Amino acid sequence: MSGYVNVGSIKVAEVLYNFVNREALPETGLDVEQFWQGFEKLVVDFTPRNKEILKKRQHLQDQINEWHKENKEFNAEKYKAFLEEIGYLEPIVEDFKVNLENIDDEISQIAGPQLVVPINNPRYAINAANSRWGSLYDAFYGTDVISEDKGAEKSGGYNPVRGNIVIEKSREFLDDGTPLTSGSHKDAKKYAVANGKLAVTLQNGETVGLKEEDKFVGYQGDEGKPSSILLKNNGLHIDIQINENHPIGKTDAAGVKDIVLESAITTIMDCEDSVAAVDAEDKTDVYRNWKGLIRGEISTSFQKGDRTIERTFNEDRVYQTADGGEVTLTGRVLMLVRNVGHLMTNSAVLLEDGTETYEGILDGVFTSLIAKHNLLGKGKYINSKKGSVYIVKPKMHGSEEVAFSNELFARIEDLLDLNRNTLKMGIMDEERRTSLNLKNCIYAAKERAIFINTGWLDRTGDEIHTSMEIGPIARTAEMRPMDWFQSYEKNNVQEGLRAGFQYEAQIGKGMWAKPDNMLEMFTEKIGHVEAGANTAWVPSPTAATLHALHYHAVDVREVQNQLVEKGTDTDYRDDILKIPFETNPGWTKEEIKEEVENNAQKMLGYVVRWVEQGVGCSKVPDINDIGMMEDRATLRISSQLITNWLHHEIVSEEEVLDILKRMAVVVDEQNAGDELYRDMAPNYDESVAFQAACDLVFKGTKQPNGYTEPILHSRRLEFKKKIGVTN
Numbered sequence: 001m002s003g004y005v006n007v008g009s010i011k012v013a014e015v016l017y018n019f020v021n022r023e024a025l026p027e028t029g030l031d032v033e034q035f036w037q038g039f040e041k042l043v044v045d046f047t048p049r050n051k052e053i054l055k056k057r058q059h060l061q062d063q064i065n066e067w068h069k070e071n072k073e074f075n076a077e078k079y080k081a082f083l084e085e086i087g088y089l090e091p092i093v094e095d096f097k098v099n100l101e102n103i104d105d106e107i108s109q110i111a112g113p114q115l116v117v118p119i120n121n122p123r124y125a126i127n128a129a130n131s132r133w134g135s136l137y138d139a140f141y142g143t144d145v146i147s148e149d150k151g152a153e154k155s156g157g158y159n160p161v162r163g164n165i166v167i168e169k170s171r172e173f174l175d176d177g178t179p180l181t182s183g184s185h186k187d188a189k190k191y192a193v194a195n196g197k198l199a200v201t202l203q204n205g206e207t208v209g210l211k212e213e214d215k216f217v218g219y220q221g222d223e224g225k226p227s228s229i230l231l232k233n234n235g236l237h238i239d240i241q242i243n244e245n246h247p248i249g250k251t252d253a254a255g256v257k258d259i260v261l262e263s264a265i266t267t268i269m270d271c272e273d274s275v276a277a278v279d280a281e282d283k284t285d286v287y288r289n290w291k292g293l294i295r296g297e298i299s300t301s302f303q304k305g306d307r308t309i310e311r312t313f314n315e316d317r318v319y320q321t322a323d324g325g326e327v328t329l330t331g332r333v334l335m336l337v338r339n340v341g342h343l344m345t346n347s348a349v350l351l352e353d354g355t356e357t358y359e360g361i362l363d364g365v366f367t368s369l370i371a372k373h374n375l376l377g378k379g380k381y382i383n384s385k386k387g388s389v390y391i392v393k394p395k396m397h398g399s400e401e402v403a404f405s406n407e408l409f410a411r412i413e414d415l416l417d418l419n420r421n422t423l424k425m426g427i428m429d430e431e432r433r434t435s436l437n438l439k440n441c442i443y444a445a446k447e448r449a450i451f452i453n454t455g456w457l458d459r460t461g462d463e464i465h466t467s468m469e470i471g472p473i474a475r476t477a478e479m480r481p482m483d484w485f486q487s488y489e490k491n492n493v494q495e496g497l498r499a500g501f502q503y504e505a506q507i508g509k510g511m512w513a514k515p516d517n518m519l520e521m522f523t524e525k526i527g528h529v530e531a532g533a534n535t536a537w538v539p540s541p542t543a544a545t546l547h548a549l550h551y552h553a554v555d556v557r558e559v560q561n562q563l564v565e566k567g568t569d570t571d572y573r574d575d576i577l578k579i580p581f582e583t584n585p586g587w588t589k590e591e592i593k594e595e596v597e598n599n600a601q602k603m604l605g606y607v608v609r610w611v612e613q614g615v616g617c618s619k620v621p622d623i624n625d626i627g628m629m630e631d632r633a634t635l636r637i638s639s640q641l642i643t644n645w646l647h648h649e650i651v652s653e654e655e656v657l658d659i660l661k662r663m664a665v666v667v668d669e670q671n672a673g674d675e676l677y678r679d680m681a682p683n684y685d686e687s688v689a690f691q692a693a694c695d696l697v698f699k700g701t702k703q704p705n706g707y708t709e710p711i712l713h714s715r716r717l718e719f720k721k722k723i724g725v726t727n
């Protein structure tokens with residue numbers, strides 16, 4: 001474990017202190033001594049306020065619990081009045097508009113997918129930074145968007161039957177978004193440029209152009225024999241790549257070897273839900289990676305099959321324009337960084353009384369300090385051309401907490417000698433108090449709020465915990481179609497539009513949590529764009545490429561215009577307050593068993609890797625063998641649902657323990673091929689991971705807002721100690 005260095009009244013872990021002095025502070029123009037003095041003062045000033053925020057959360061929760069116990073007959077009007085009385089529902093501010101400056105086009109102008117990636121996994125994080133462009137052919141060929149029926153299997157080498165379906169589907173996409181004056185891209189036998197326009201020769205010998213000529217942007221290679229044609233539709237680029245000697249190009253009449261799409265426009269480098277970082281060593285790793293990412297200098301090499309792959313940031317892409325000029329497009333996403341929320345502390349910095357500092361304060365300071373490098377032009381690539389730093393702030397409850405972050409950001413700007421409002425804020429709309437008071441939350445950071453995103457996974461967990469005492473909460477799959485959820489989503493779009501997010505900021509929708517079910521995503525996630533969101537989360541680069549198709553199909557600007565025209569003054573509060581509980585559930589024994597087993601299996605599959613391997617985001621099979629993206633937020637749902645059912649005696653403790661034990665055997669089997677894995681069964685008492693899962697459900701009513709972090713962190717620290725690892 002790291003030793004500590006005294007910094008005034010506080011102590012900073014040596015590993016972090018050295019990183020800051022040797023790697024983070026150099027090139028920022030900041031004085032080392034002044035920085036640490038200012039840091040100490042900031043920590044000392046903001047810690048008590050952070051503590052107060054958390055006390056208020058608990059006080060509100062306690063009052064809500066008591067109210068439900070005293071009001072067994074639920075009355076919606078009385079409930080709302082009570083929430084107003086205790087300040088859970090805030091008086092709503094007058095209409096206003098956000099006042100944002102120096103916002104990159106990727107946030108304000110370009111509607112498209114937002115990828116999320118654990119920041120402490122360089123292989124994935126660099127991949128994520130490069131996922132601005134993705135192969136449509138690979139996305140179709142490699143996923144279930146195309147069925148494997150009728151000889152179109154994926155297995156083995158290249159399957160031309162499947163390949164032809166990919167090509168056909170891709171041409172249909174071109175016909176939809178960038179149609180020809182006549183005929184179809186399917187019949188193209190040559191793509192060329194003539195007189196500054198796209199000239200497509202069809203099978204019938206006719207040469208046609210684009211219906212909307214200005215959708216042609218540029219090309220690479222010779223006009224008569226280009227290697228690439230660049231088109232643009234709804235603000236997103238399409239690169240038709242041509243090489244008649246390529247194995248795929250050879251099979252295509254026009255020599256097209258791929259269609260590459262602008263895919264993830266922004267990426268969130270995540271320090272939070274998808275990461276396990278519990279001590280100074282882990283946090284220093286996180287910050288070091290962020291430095292490599294924001295400067296575009298990080299690289300990694302890894303083995304894939306029998307190949308060694310070197311992964312670095314992609315270069316820009318340069319094209320000739322029709323008028324003889326040149327256009328350079330970035331090869332990379334715009335990066336945002338998600339800090340942690342206000343809840344957790346970390347031993348990386350200790351206060352005078354020996355207690356740990358709030359991790360959110362540390363993240364705010366250090367991710368901003370590191371980002372300053374890039375603001376000063378240091379590094380291989382510039383992330384924000386406008387000189388902003390985009391910080392996503394999760395798990396805030398109500399406008400007071402947003403105001404706290406806003407002040408923290410201002411103080412960090414002063415510490416780092418940054419202009420006011422350089423630090424922008426993405427507000428996760430993922431706690432009930434925030435959804436219900438969203439307008440006020442945006443107002444509290446109206447010079448910084450660059451997104452509001454419906455983090456529906458945490459939001460669902462918070463819904464369960466907040467109303468723990470009312471009765472049994474609905475089964476997880478039944479929660480989304482319900483009023484509370486639907487109105488939460490609509491309210492988010494409405495409040496974004498009302499606050500003037502159109503052409504200024506992002507109205508974002510949540511994660512697709514089934515990373516292997518791309519057909520289902522392809523069918524469903526277009527709903528996010530149709531609802532007026534100009535971005536939505538995806539779990540992988542492939543998902544980003546497929547989701548990009550939705551922004552080609554639907555012009556979200558039009559949707560937003562229509563919504564604004566219709567009016568943005570619906571009061572969704574009453575619907576959001578419709579608690580998803582069951583007065584008379586009537587679930588069969590079989591249904592109850594299935595629900596608990598499913599949640600238990602996902603929990604254990606995730607927790608075991610978190611606690612014993614430090615993996616913060618995993619793909620874990622559910623009971624139907626569907627690989628689910630599991631992170632701290634999905635764990636909050638699974639654990640709180642079981643807790644709730646235990647609390648209301650839908651299941652007994654013995655039954656849950658029995659299910660956990662049986663599911664542990666299943667999870668052990670699923671991980672049989674992993675050398676680092678330690679079985680949970682049959683010595684359950686010795687498995688730290690198994691104990692963590694038990695704590696999460698059996699002590700679930702006591703977890704602050706139902707969060708999983710306190711147990712995950714303490715059990716991970718216990719495991720590290722047990723096996724003697726420092727990181």
Ligand SMILES: CC(=O)SCCNC(=O)CCNC(=O)[C@H](O)C(C)(C)COP(=O)(O)OP(=O)(O)OC[C@H]1O[C@@H](n2cnc3c(N)ncnc32)[C@H](O)[C@@H]1OP(=O)(O)O
Binds near residue numbers: 116
């Ligand atoms: C509630 C919330 O807070 S949601 C936000 C937090 N969640 C996330 O950030 C999810 C991010 N996604 C992931 O971590 C992963 O996709 C997982 C864990 C869900 C699945 O991971 P795996 O099982 O390894 O995925 P799979 O085997 O299908 O794909 C691996 C390949 O995809 C790439 N990949 C997968 N996810 C990502 C990603 N998010 N970003 C970049 N690349 C990715 C990997 O780099 C790898 O490719 P490579 O071999 O060329 O390096």
Ligand SMILES: O=CC(=O)O
Binds near residue numbers: 428455
């Ligand atoms: O952070 C995202 C969520 O859904 O929770």
Ligand SMILES: [Mg+2]
Binds near residue numbers: 395457
């Ligand atoms: Mg979340």
